Amino acid sequence: xxxxxxxxxxxxxxxxxxxxxxxxxxxxxxxxxxxxxxxxxxxxxxxxxxxxxxxxxxxxxxxxxxxxxxxxxxxxxxxxxxxxxxxxxxxxxxxxxxxxxxxxxxxxxxxxxxxxxxxxxxxxxxxxxxxxxxxxxxxxxxxxxxxxxxxxxxxxxxxxxxxxxxxxxxxxxxxxxxxxxxxxxxxxxxxxxx
Numbered sequence: 289x290x291x292x293x294x295x296x297x298x299x300x301x302x303x304x305x306x307x308x309x310x311x312x313x314x315x316x317x318x319x320x321x322x323x324x325x326x327x328x329x330x331x332x333x334x335x336x337x338x339x340x341x342x343x344x345x346x347x348x349x350x351x352x353x354x355x356x357x358x359x360x361x362x363x364x365x366x367x368x369x370x371x372x373x374x375x376x377x378x379x380x381x382x383x384x385x386x387x388x389x390x391x392x393x394x395x396x397x398x399x400x401x402x403x404x405x406x407x408x409x410x411x412x413x414x415x416x417x418x419x420x421x422x423x424x425x426x427x428x429x430x431x432x433x434x435x436x437x438x439x440x441x442x443x444x445x446x447x448x449x450x451x452x453x454x455x456x457x458x459x460x461x462x463x464x465x466x467x468x469x470x471x472x473x474x475x476x477x478x479x480x481x482x
Contacts, residue, residue, distance in 0.1 A: 318346075320345045323341070344410040356371075361373070368391065370412065372407070374410065385422070386424075388405070404430070
């Protein structure tokens with residue numbers, strides 16, 4: 289019997305769970321940045337309450353990129369120039385919204401959001417100073433216009449109040465409002481796998 293496929297399958301499970309350890313290390317750790325969004329999304333007059341918690345692990349991005357993102361979202365550093373992050377599962381499995389903010393961020397700061405972009409994910413993001421941007425994808429359609437603001441309630445770790453109005457593919461009006469709060473978690477790989 290060849291054990292190689294089993295070992296490869298186990299390695300893939302560990303890699304996809306965001307674990308940072310060798311295959312046989314019982315002290316495996318999973319450093320994560322978690323974003324919790326609580327609020328409401330309205331599309332074409334239909335409101336959906338959102339309680340989304342999404343995370344990215346150090347092994348998903350690689351240590352240097354994870355550190356840059358940690359510096360912006362949790363430590364309040366301006367080193368990366370900005371950050372982007374996404375919240376998924378707002379309809380079908382492929383639907384999501386993303387926010388991006390330029391650094392530095394200060395408590396009480398209000399950022400106008402007038403740029404709709406097509407993209408998402410987690411990582412450093414180069415943006416014009418003082419700017420913020422928004423992406424939304426629903427049923428294969430992208431937000432094409434956005435107007436509103438994000439308010440920095442706390443810069444360390446980041447907590448934002450979000451109040452946006454948008455057009456989805458120039459056809460459907462919508463709004464997104466709520467609070468986005470970030471935290472750091474260090475757990476085991478078993479925690480990361482659920």
